[in-house]
Amino acid sequence: MSGLDHRRLAPEILDGLAADDPRALASRRDLRRINMLMFQAPIMASLLRKFVAKPPRRILEIGAGDGRFMLAVARRMARHWPEVELVMLDRVELVTAQLRADFDRLGWKIDGITADVFDWAGTVERKPFDAITVNLFLHHFDDAELVRLFSLMAPKAPLLLATEPLRAKLALAATRLLPAIGANDVTRNDAAQSVRAGFRGSELSGLWLAARGKPIEERRAGLFSHIFVGAGADPTI
Numbered sequence: 001m002s003g004l005d006h007r008r009l010a011p012e013i014l015d016g017l018a019a020d021d022p023r024a025l026a027s028r029r030d031l032r033r034i035n036m037l038m039f040q041a042p043i044m045a046s047l048l049r050k051f052v053a054k055p056p057r058r059i060l061e062i063g064a065g066d067g068r069f070m071l072a073v074a075r076r077m078a079r080h081w082p083e084v085e086l087v088m089l090d091r092v093e094l095v096t097a098q099l100r101a102d103f104d105r106l107g108w109k110i111d112g113i114t115a116d117v118f119d120w121a122g123t124v125e126r127k128p129f130d131a132i133t134v135n136l137f138l139h140h141f142d143d144a145e146l147v148r149l150f151s152l153m154a155p156k157a158p159l160l161l162a163t164e165p166l167r168a169k170l171a172l173a174a175t176r177l178l179p180a181i182g183a184n185d186v187t188r189n190d191a192a193q194s195v196r197a198g199f200r201g202s203e204l205s206g207l208w209l210a211a212r213g214k215p216i217e218e219r220r221a222g223l224f225s226h227i228f229v230g231a232g233a234d235p236t237i
């Protein structure tokens with residue numbers, strides 16, 4: 001037993017801090033660098049290119065944070081996917097005028113929703129989404145919560161694409177190097193916690209199946225990431 005055989009969840013410090021807390025602001029800046037070091041945006045962009053057949057009109061991002069991850073994804077996709085409407089949901093309000101302007105320049109319109117994902121998921125959307133993207137978010141929830149989240153999300157779009165932490169020794173070891181990039185105490189704690197709560201094997205596929213969805217792809221990506229793509233529940237079944 002490596003201690004990583006099973007998911008271990010503990011509350012992340014960032015989730016308990018106010019949006020304008022200086023430690024939270026610093027940690028969100030660290031997160032941008034961590035996303036870069038993990039190659040999360042190129043990994044998500046490659047999944048979108050592979051699985052979303054035609055240019056989407058509407059994408060939903062859950063647990064969007066400060067939106068900078070999806071901005072990095074949009075920069076890779078905008079040439080082929082103009083005029084996307086991106087709805088970014090997070091329980092903390094983080095959409096700024098600068099972020100809106102950055103997306104505007106790419107031709108993407110953003111709409112921020114400040115809500116807990118479970119509270120919001122019960123609302124009926126007036127227009128359908130073509131895809132749901134998720135980055136470093138699913139690992140916040142235990143397996144029962146994930147089945148509930150997947151059951152709520154699967155009917156909202158034909159595809160859900162996730163880039164999450166890989167639960168592996170190398171990834172955990174890498175979190176010990178975070179002081180080298182100046183990461184603060186919040187980031188150092190939450191990064192290690194995220195790896196312990198992360199995924200491996202076909203864990204997300206099992207949970208997606210339990211939510212009556214159809215798993216499409218699940219695997220390790222790069223050194224530190226674990227990806228999952230699931231198709232929404234087939235209404236004919």
Ligand SMILES: C[S@@+](CC[C@H](N)C(=O)[O-])C[C@H]1O[C@@H](n2cnc3c(N)ncnc32)[C@H](O)[C@@H]1O
Pocket residue numbers: 015031032035062063064065066067068069089090091092115116117118134135136137140
């Ligand atoms: C690790 S951060 C990742 C943010 C972003 N995806 C990124 O890559 O920068 C997780 C985000 O999930 C949000 N979050 C946690 N629990 C949530 C919930 N129940 N509903 C909505 N957002 C939540 C937090 O506020 C935080 O912004």
